[in-house]
Amino acid sequence: MLASEVRALFAVASRPEIVSLAGGMPAVDALPLEAVAATTSDLITRRGAVALQYGSAQGDPQLRARICDVMAMEGITDAHPDNVVVTVGSQQALDLLTRVFIDPGDVVLTEGPTYVTAINTFAAYQARVVHVPMDADGLNPEALRETLARLAAEGSRVKMLYTVPTFQNPSGVTLTVPRRGEVVEACRRAGVLVVEDNPYGLLSFNGDPIRAMRADAPDDVVYLGSFSKTLAPGMRVGWALAPPPVAARLVLAAESAILSHSMFTQLTVEQYLATQPWPEQLKAFREMYRERRDAMLETLAETMPADSTWTRPDGGFFIWLTLPEGVDAKAMLPRAIAARVAYVPGTGFYADGSGRNAIRISYCYPPPDRVREGVRRLARVLRAELDL
Numbered sequence: 001m002l003a004s005e006v007r008a009l010f011a012v013a014s015r016p017e018i019v020s021l022a023g024g025m026p027a028v029d030a031l032p033l034e035a036v037a038a039t040t041s042d043l044i045t046r047r048g049a050v051a052l053q054y055g056s057a058q059g060d061p062q063l064r065a066r067i068c069d070v071m072a073m074e075g076i077t078d079a080h081p082d083n084v085v086v087t088v089g090s091q092q093a094l095d096l097l098t099r100v101f102i103d104p105g106d107v108v109l110t111e112g113p114t115y116v117t118a119i120n121t122f123a124a125y126q127a128r129v130v131h132v133p134m135d136a137d138g139l140n141p142e143a144l145r146e147t148l149a150r151l152a153a154e155g156s157r158v159k160m161l162y163t164v165p166t167f168q169n170p171s172g173v174t175l176t177v178p179r180r181g182e183v184v185e186a187c188r189r190a191g192v193l194v195v196e197d198n199p200y201g202l203l204s205f206n207g208d209p210i211r212a213m214r215a216d217a218p219d220d221v222v223y224l225g226s227f228s229k230t231l232a233p234g235m236r237v238g239w240a241l242a243p244p245p246v247a248a249r250l251v252l253a254a255e256s257a258i259l260s261h262s263m264f265t266q267l268t269v270e271q272y273l274a275t276q277p278w279p280e281q282l283k284a285f286r287e288m289y290r291e292r293r294d295a296m297l298e299t300l301a302e303t304m305p306a307d308s309t310w311t312r313p314d315g316g317f318f319i320w321l322t323l324p325e326g327v328d329a330k331a332m333l334p335r336a337i338a339a340r341v342a343y344v345p346g347t348g349f350y351a352d353g354s355g356r357n358a359i360r361i362s363y364c365y366p367p368p369d370r371v372r373e374g375v376r377r378l379a380r381v382l383r384a385e386l387d388l
């Protein structure tokens with residue numbers, strides 16, 4: 001197990017004088033806190049004895065039913081609450097899935113770059129992470145087919161493809177609809193389970209949410225969802241929707257991990273969704289993050305030196321910035337911190353040391369003016385680095 005570079009950064013990046021473009025923390029102060037307070041108070045008054053009691057490892061049935069309604073917003077209309085397992089954030093779903101499926105040496109395919117904590121989870125169970133190249137349209141299906149063929153030829157056992165197809169962490173890139181079908185088909189043929197991790201899907205800036213991969217492939221895809229970015233990460237409520245035999249094993253794994261999920265946070269989320277205008281809240285989040293995304297894109301265009309490129313996310317929290325060849329983003333970080341801006345070096349998002357001249361910058365937490373100031377500071381550091 002290795003310490004996460006992102007976690008180590010949090011202590012420094014949270015100093016008030018620093019503009020942190022490093023974290024992926026949602027702007028929870030945008031939540032109507034009185035509504036949350038009213039929900040919890042009402043919950044304890046009306047259902048306190050249930051909320052404070054043990055529950056099941058699979059999660060509260062009413063919440064699971066409500067989760068099915070949430071997934072319908074992304075085209076998943078056939079989900080049954082029996083096949084939903086509530087987890088401690090979607091992170092725990094990832095951990096349980098890895099525990100159930102991975103033996104040491106098994107291969108997990110992921111985008112390159114990919115979500116840093118997923119890499120750490122796979123490493124903790126001694127999986128071998130193999131990256132599949134991606135571009136502005138997401139994971140490249142041709143490269144996926146080649147990788148599967150190569151690994152089969154060398155006798156490696158590929159267990160799953162872990163993908164964040166929508167507004168990916170860390171790149172902000174979205175897998176196109178035609179590619180979604182191709183990716184699922186390639187995995188189906190190879191007998192490889194697809195894990196669709198989708199915490200950002202409802203935070204789209206251009207209208208309706210994108211159709212989930214799971215919507216068209218119920219037998220081949222395990223879908224992971226979360227209320228962390230659409231409500232509050234402090235609730236620690238996420239879930240997995242899985243084919244019945246997989247769901248059954250996830251419940252067994254959850255029992256040995258946590259015995260029972262927190263009834264208090266589950267019922268708080270359930271009651272919040274039932275009684276508060278959550279769709280309005282989602283809309284407000286989307287507008288807020290879109291304004292911050294725009295502030296970041298505009299300032300990047302104004303300030304970045306030639307030969308830098310960046311992604312243009314249509315939702316979510318992150319932009320992937322590729323710096324001119326030869327820049328070592330990790331070595332530059334202390335100079336950026338001295339200039340009062342923080343980011344995450346790209347190498348953390350690869351299992352193989354790639355990404356030296358890339359960084360992840362997030363626009364989710366600082367307000368637009370601070371986002372602009374952060375990017376300006378970053379551009380000054382980079383220009384000094386390049387002797388411009």
Ligand code: PMP
Pocket residue numbers: 024088089090091092115164169197199225226227228233237238
């Ligand atoms: N997957 C991805 C891609 C994420 O970005 C995150 C949060 N940073 C998670 C999973 C975990 O989220 P949570 O456990 O809070 O649901």
